[in-house]
Amino acid sequence: MVWQAWTGLSLESCRVIPVGEGVRAESVALGVEAGTPWAVRYTVRCDNRWRTRQLSVESLHSDEAALTLLGDGAGRWTGTRGERLPLLDGCLDVDLTSTVLTNTLPIRRLELVPGRSEEITVVYVTVPGLTLSAARQRYHRLDGDGGRYRFEQVATGFSAEIAVDADGLVIEYPDIARRVWSR
Numbered sequence: 001m002v003w004q005a006w007t008g009l010s011l012e013s014c015r016v017i018p019v020g021e022g023v024r025a026e027s028v029a030l031g032v033e034a035g036t037p038w039a040v041r042y043t044v045r046c047d048n049r050w051r052t053r054q055l056s057v058e059s060l061h062s063d064e065a066a067l068t069l070l071g072d073g074a075g076r077w078t079g080t081r082g083e084r085l086p087l088l089d090g091c092l093d094v095d096l097t098s099t100v101l102t103n104t105l106p107i108r109r110l111e112l113v114p115g116r117s118e119e120i121t122v123v124y125v126t127v128p129g130l131t132l133s134a135a136r137q138r139y140h141r142l143d144g145d146g147g148r149y150r151f152e153q154v155a156t157g158f159s160a161e162i163a164v165d166a167d168g169l170v171i172e173y174p175d176i177a178r179r180v181w182s183r
Contacts, residue, residue, distance in 0.1 A: 001169060002181040003100055005031065012177070014101050016169070022047040029098040029127070030060070037061055038128040040098055047073055050109035055094045055123070057130055067130045069094070069123060077123065088134055091123045095135065098127035100162075100170040100177045107149060107168040112141035119154065 003012045010031025017024050023046050030039035039060035045053050051073040058066040068080045069088075077088040093105045102122075110118050117140035124135035136154035141147070142161070151173075152159040163172040165182075172178045 001101075001179055001183075003170070003177040004180050005177055006173070006175050008032070010098070010177075012099055012101070014099070016101075016104075019045075022053070023050075025101055027099060027101060028060075031098070033128070036128070038098070040096075040127050042096060042099075044094065044096075044102070044105070046105060046109075049073075050105055051092050052094045052105055052123075055096070055125070057096065057125060057127075059128060059130060062128060064128070064130050067125070067132075069132075071123075085132070088123050088132065090121050091134055093120060094123040094125060095137070096125045096127060100173045103149075103151065103162060103170055103173070104164070104168045106137070106139055107164060110139060112139065112149075114141050114143050114147075116141055117150075 001014050012027055012029035014025055014027035025044045028041050040057055041060060042057040044055050047053050052071050053073060055069045070078045075090045075092055077085040079085050095102045106120055117138055119138045121134050121136055124133045138152040138154060140150040149162045150159060151162050160174055162170055164170055
């Protein structure tokens with residue numbers, strides 16, 4: 001898939017590949033924010049229940065250290081040097097600010113039926129900067145057959161209605177990004 005920014009300048013090219021007992025997504029995203037270019041290459045690996053097991057992110061425009069996170073599938077995380085990260089306890093998903101792909105992870109994992117919602121805590125990774133925090137989010141499924149979800153950042157009150165295909169992959173995320181190509 002390829003996504004472009006709704007407005008402004010950013011682009012992402014991503015492949016989602018079934019592997020063994022799960023999936024792997026490989027992507028490159030780049031853009032310009034406040035006059036400064038940024039670019040990252042990342043890989044997300046999920047188990048067969050769409051719980052994030054690994055996130056690797058490398059900045060291509062700065063000397064920031066690459067980031068690798070390993071999740072046990074039950075909400076515990078370790079960092080690049082194998083150190084335990086208690087700040088992220090309880091997170092089953094990751095949200096990388098440069099991409100809409102990471103919305104697919106909880107959409108697939110939660111398997112919400114129309115009319116249902118769930119509040120979750122995610123590992124929130126900012127791009128550029130690769131800073132980590134835990135963030136509360138809510139997904140509400142609006143209709144069936146892929147369809148539409150209302151996404152909310154609990155702390156900020158931000159919300160958007162996201163259109164996804166039957167595989168839970170984002171087609172449109174108003175004011176953020178739209179898919180311009182898929183196979």
